[in-house]
Amino acid sequence: MKKICIWLSILCIMIFLVGCSEKPNNNTQNPAVETESGTKDTPNSDSSVENEGETDDEVDGEEGQVNHPEKQPENGETAESSDLATIYSIALEAIMPVDDALNEDMTYIAINGGTLVDATDEDMQTILSYFNKYNVEVKNTSFKELEEEGLVQEGNYIEGILLEIDDVESKTDDKVVLNVSKFRSGLGAIGIKATIIKEEAGWKLESTEETWIS
Structure with a gap:
């Protein structure tokens, strides 16, 4: 009986020792778990990099929109109106110093708006103000209207000067050639050809040429 008890005791001790010897094996799996955890962390890091890449793409996209703005709506009427006021002002101004004896003692400047083709009321006001x-x-008036006002003396003399655009000889997007006249009397009038060009800074007078005188 004692022998049986001894053997049972030995058996229990052996079972205990075997159980203890298996615990390190379980612990050896922990690094593996940590490794797996570390492996899992690596994709997360890559994922954050990918997210950063996506953010950069979005920023690039926004910058692309800034660098390539949509075409602005055209407002041809406003641009044309402004151009006409400028062109006509330059052309009429171009004849003022030509034969300036006609300007002596002038009491007014009459501009025949009826000869300013396509000019709007706003254009006319801009020109008059200039x-x-x-x-x-x-003032905006014609020779006939001056006659009706009693401002024409001896049939063909006025105390001011009358400016007119006789005709627009040619017109492109960047060059306009006009014939302009200045009248003081039947024996005191002159005409020029004014060439006006458009440069980066805007419209400017390129040249004038005297075409007739009376």
């Missing part, structure tokens, strides 16, 4: 620098009355 000539205010001569410090005389500036």
